[in-house]
Amino acid sequence: MRFLAQDQLEAFLGHLAGQGRVVAPVKGADGVVLFRPWEPGMAVELDVLLAKQAPKDYVFRQSETYLRFGYQMEGVAAAGAEVTAATDRAHAVLKVEPQNDAPAQVIFGLRPCDARGFVQMDNVFGGYGGFYFDPYYNAKREATTLVAVTCRDPRSTCFCTAVGGNPAGTEGADVLMTQVEGGLTAEAFTEKGEELLAFVGFSEAGQAQTLYAETVKEQAVARVDVPFEIEGVRENLRANIEDPGWHDLCMRCISCGTCTYVCPNCYCFNITDEIVEGKGERMRTWDNCFNPLYTLETSGHNPREQKSNRFRNRFSHKFWYYPEKYDSLLCSGCGRCITHCPTRIDIREVLRFMGSPRSAAAPAGEEA
Amino acid sequence: MNPLPLAERRLKPSPFLPDLAEIIRKDRLTATETLYRLRLADGSELGHTPGQFLEVSVLGIGEAPFSISSSPTRGEAFELCIRRVGDVTKALERLELGSMVGVRGPLGRGFPLSTMRKQNVLVIAGGLGIVPLRSLITNLIDERDDFDDVTILYGCKNPGEMLFKDEIAQWVTRDDVDFRVTTDIADPGWKGNVGPVTTLFRRLEVHPARTVPVMVGPPVMFKHVVKQVLACGVPEDRIVLSLERRMKCGIGECGHCQINGVYVCQDGPVFTYAELKRLEEAML
Secondary structure: OEEEEHHHHHHHHHHHHOOOEEEEEEEOOOOOEEEEEOOOOOOOOOOOOOOOOOHHHHOOOOEEEEEEEEEEOOOOOOOOOOOOHHHOOOOEEEEEEEOOOOOOEEEEEEOHHHHHHHHHHHHHHOOOOOOOOOHHHHHHHHOEEEEEEOOOOOOOOOOHHHHOOOOOOOOOOOEEEEEEOOEEEEEEOOHHHHHHOOOOOEEEOOHHHHHHHHHHHHHHHHHOOOOOOOOOHHHHHHHOOOOOHHHHHHOOOOOOOHHHHHOOOOOOEEEEEEEEOOEEEEEEEEOOOOOOOOOOOOOOOOOOOOHHHHHHHHHHHHHHHHHHHHOOOOOOOOOHHHHHOOOOOOHHHHHHHHOOOOOOOOOHHHOO | OOOOOHHHOOOOOOOOOOEEEEEEEEEEOOOOEEEEEEEEOOOOOOOOOOOOEEEEEEOOOEEEEEEOOOOHHHOOOEEEEEEOOOHHHHHHHHOOOOOEEEEEEEEOEOOOHHHHOOOEEEEEEEHHHHHHHHHHHHHHHHOHHHOOOEEEEEEEOOHHHOOOHHHHHHHHHOOOEEEEEEEOOOOOOOOOEEOOHHHHHOOOOOOOOOEEEEEEOOHHHHHHHHHHHHHOOOOHHHOEEEOOOOOOOOOOOOOOOEEOOEEHHHHOEEEEHHHHHOOOOOOO
């Protein structure tokens, strides 16, 4: 185990910033902690447990241009005339240029649940279902080093241990650091991680520091709530698919999609084009399976027209469909969806209720 | 539900990067449908199976999935029959001959031609379902000796919506194809059957062990036709359907077409009834 004194942290980040981009949780003027590109002088916020959003955006961009194209404007009357490219007469495509911007970066200060979120999402973008390898996600993923920090003080909404995680979990992390007296201990789990710990500011951790770190980790595990039993959830979701309880649970959902945007591993996206004066781009942007337009076909047919079906889809996807296909849950228990839902929908309540044999569960209204 | 191995697909540097294709012919079929004939700009063949689809883009407007309507037996150009209804289809219709569009594909799993060989094939089309099925029918006719009886049932809302009238006129005259058509609402000139496509089963003999029914149409048609062919004794794993979903990426990622653990764009769009029966929401 290595040790970095508190007064060496800025130098360490500065050292990393000299080699690429550093992204870290930083509190903005509005008091909101978000993962932001770090610059010397910025204070890294490690006392607020979770940044408002997971650092997903730095690997799977909220909106990402992956294609640029240009139209030759032959036949268009005058320069400055209104042009709607594809619909104008006598145009020809000039060129189509793929874009894939993947700078080397270190995401510092993410939590083990966030790191695990990437691992869970890797399945779909890595083509593990037998499908395609996603060039955009994977280029960024490979260029990224994850330095996780142990959750010394888990929140009441945390449930990582219930879904197989750990507040000091190492899955997906290249380095795990733990806040101890006077600084942070550090352990590397990958080659990328080892390289980071070669920074001169690190020293070998003393016995007291190692013991302290191990104690912090153990105590953290004990403090994470286990609000439901994961065993049997998949089977029960399947058995309860037609259960009217879904209607009760979804009543207060306003289909805003906040839960999907703050989630470390919701990965649905939409594809759209934009064009201005013959120069256009195609981008993909996070989507939200709660949106009624999400499944609406041009014909008017909508296989998930009912809100309860869309609501059911998100939870079933994370705990039944995805595990069945990829042998991995699609939830790392960060609890952001609980804290940010404007109508206080609680994934733990949904799983306690719909993930248990229905005869044994209490009515939804009496829970939470 | 085995997706093709990677090497068998047209894997580009990016599966999101479209190839360019030129519009070489446009035929207006009805008030709202146009048949587009396209050719890949690099001169290569599309290499599709009937039942597969393409993501077609009018760059700057958007991209949408369309089933391929021509048979791979008919050379390097390919055809798409498209109803003018959304942004992309409206923009497509305004493109002139020689214009380039983007295409990605062929994508997905097509009709199981190998299962159909030396079998009776019962094709059931409802409305725009004839569009992907025309690819299959043409393929069946071009390799006619490989298949036993070929029967086609086609139902449309009214005679004016009937597609591919010229080809249908040819199918009707063939002794080796049994083509039957019906319309929900007749017009004054209509002398044929009136009623839903299931009414065409009345005078139809189906050999359950030797027949592969293949159907494409709206969900309500599936419900009734599946019942009908099951009643004829056709096993569930021989009933073939193609689903419509909002397939956005087409490569098993974006989630729009997902039904439970299945991606319609890659695991389908063609499924057997046995596969769909256990999927909640599939037949909605």
